[in-house]
Amino acid sequence: METQYQELINKLNPKYLKLNEPLALHTTVGIGGPADIWYEAQSTPEFIEVINLARRLQIPVTILGRGSNVLISDEGIRGLVIKNGSKNIIIGQEVPIKETEELEEEMERIEYRWASDNQKGTFKYEFKDLDYDESNQPRIEVKIDSGVDMAFAINFLITKGITGLQWYARIPGNMGGWIYNNVHGGTHFINELVKSVDVLSDNGAVVTLKASDLNFGYDKSRFHNSNEVILSVTLNLFRGDKEKAKYVALEWAKRKAIQPHRSTGSVFKNISKDDQIRLNYPTASIGYIIEHVIKFTGFKIGDAGVSKAHHGFIENFGKATAKDYISVIREIQKAVYKANGLKLHPEIFLLGFKKEEISDII
Numbered sequence: 001m002e003t004q005y006q007e008l009i010n011k012l013n014p015k016y017l018k019l020n021e022p023l024a025l026h027t028t029v030g031i032g033g034p035a036d037i038w039y040e041a042q043s044t045p046e047f048i049e050v051i052n053l054a055r056r057l058q059i060p061v062t063i064l065g066r067g068s069n070v071l072i073s074d075e076g077i078r079g080l081v082i083k084n085g086s087k088n089i090i091i092g093q094e095v096p097i098k099e100t101e102e103l104e105e106e107m108e109r110i111e112y113r114w115a116s117d118n119q120k121g122t123f124k125y126e127f128k129d130l131d132y133d134e135s136n137q138p139r140i141e142v143k144i145d146s147g148v149d150m151a152f153a154i155n156f157l158i159t160k161g162i163t164g165l166q167w168y169a170r171i172p173g174n175m176g177g178w179i180y181n182n183v184h185g186g187t188h189f190i191n192e193l194v195k196s197v198d199v200l201s202d203n204g205a206v207v208t209l210k211a212s213d214l215n216f217g218y219d220k221s222r223f224h225n226s227n228e229v230i231l232s233v234t235l236n237l238f239r240g241d242k243e244k245a246k247y248v249a250l251e252w253a254k255r256k257a258i259q260p261h262r263s264t265g266s267v268f269k270n271i272s273k274d275d276q277i278r279l280n281y282p283t284a285s286i287g288y289i290i291e292h293v294i295k296f297t298g299f300k301i302g303d304a305g306v307s308k309a310h311h312g313f314i315e316n317f318g319k320a321t322a323k324d325y326i327s328v329i330r331e332i333q334k335a336v337y338k339a340n341g342l343k344l345h346p347e348i349f350l351l352g353f354k355k356e357e358i359s360d361i362i
C-alpha cells in the first residue's frame with residue numbers, strides 16, 4: 001500500500017495536500033482522528049481525476065463536505081479523504097412555464113416529520129408562520145458544484161432575485177452533503193428543487209441522473225447505497241419575491257441559531273407517527289423524549305453531552321472524543337428502550353469505525 005500511497009501523493013498539488021490531517025478540524029463537532037491523505041481538489045475535473053486515480057490504485061476514498069453530519073472515529077480514516085473545493089454557481093435560463101407545471105407534477109412529496117414542542121421544554125422555536133408557497137413563480141435553473149458552501153449560495157442567489165432556498169438558512173453543509181441526505185428545512189426538502197445531479201460513477205464515468213432516479217426520501221437518497229460521487233446539482237429555483245425570501249432566510253437563521261453548532265445536527269431519526277400516537281407524546285421529536293421521558297438534561301460522558309439548547313443534539317463541550325460521543329448515544333438508546341421499548345436509530349453518518357465498535361448502536 002505504501003507504493004500506491006506514494007504514487008497518489010506524487011500526483012497531488014502539495015499546497016492542498018496534508019498527511020495525517022486531524023479530521024476534527026474538518027467537522028462541525030470538532031471530533032475525528034487523522035486522515036492518511038487529506039486533499040482539497042480545486043476544480044471538479046481535478047476532483048474526478050484524483051478520485052479515479054485513488055480508486056485505480058485501490059486506495060479507499062472517503063468524500064467529506066462541510067463535515068456537519070458525520071461522527072469520525074478517534075482512529076481517523078484510512079486512505080484518501082477528499083473534499084471538492086470547486087465553488088461554481090452557474091445561473092441558467094428561465095424554465096418555460098409548461099415545463100414548470102410538469103416539474104410540479106413530477107415532484108416527489110415527502111411527508112415531513114419536523115415537529116416542535118412549543119408547549120414545554122427547550123425546543124420552542126416554530127417555523128410555520130414563515131412558510132409560503134412559491135410554486136406559481138417562474139422557475140430558473142441554477143447549477144451548483146458539490147463543493148459550494150450553501151450558506152454562501154443562499155445569500156448570493158437571493159441578492160440576484162433567485163429564491164427557493166430560504167427555508168434552509170443556517171443549516172450547515174455543502175451542496176453535495178445536502179443532496180446526499182436530502183436536507184430538510186421545516187416542511188421543505190431539497191429534492192423539491194432538484195432537476196438533475198452530475199455524478200462520478202463507480203467505473204469512473206461522469207453521468208447525469210434525473211431527480212426521479214435519485215430515490216429521495218426522508219434523510220435518504222440513492223447515494224446511501226452507491227459509490228457515486230456527487231459533482232454538481234442542477235436546481236430549479238424561483239424568480240420569486242426577493243425581499244420576502246430575504247426576510248424568511250434571516251428570521252429562519254435567527255430561530256435556528258439556538259442549535260449548538262459544535263455538534264452533528266440531530267443525532268437520531270424522529271420516531272414514527274404511529275409510535276407517537278401509541279405513546280401519546282405531543283411530538284415525534286427525539287428532543288422531547290430525551291428531555292421529558294428519560295430526563296437526560298445535562299447528561300455527559302467526558303466532554304460529550306446532551307445539549308441544553310436542543311436535547312436532540314449531542315454537543316462537544318470541550319475535548320470530546322468519538323468514544324465519548326458513541327457512549328452518550330448508547331446510554332440514550334438504552335434509557336429510551338427501557339422507558340418505552342423503542343430502539344432509536346442514529347441519522348448521522350459514522351465514518352472510520354470498526355464494525356464491532358458501532359454494531360449495537362446502528
Ligand SMILES: Cc1cc2nc3c(=O)[nH]c(=O)nc-3n(C[C@H](O)[C@H](O)[C@H](O)COP(=O)(O)OP(=O)(O)OC[C@H]3O[C@@H](n4cnc5c(N)ncnc54)[C@H](O)[C@@H]3O)c2cc1C
Pocket residue numbers: 028062063064065066067068069070084146170171172173174175176177178179180181182183184185186223228229230231259260261262263264265266349
Ligand atoms: C447545527 C446543525 C444544524 C443542522 N440542521 C439541519 C436541518 O435543519 N436539516 C437537516 O436536514 N440537516 C441539518 N443538519 C445536518 C447537516 O447540516 C446536513 O445533513 C447537511 O446536509 C450535511 O452536509 P455536509 O456538507 O456537512 O455533509 P458531510 O457531513 O460532510 O457528509 C455527510 C455524508 O455525505 C457524504 N457526502 C458529502 N459530500 C458528498 C459528495 N460530493 N458525494 C458523495 N457523498 C458525499 C459524506 O461522505 C457523508 O457520508 C444540521 C447540522 C448541524 C451541525
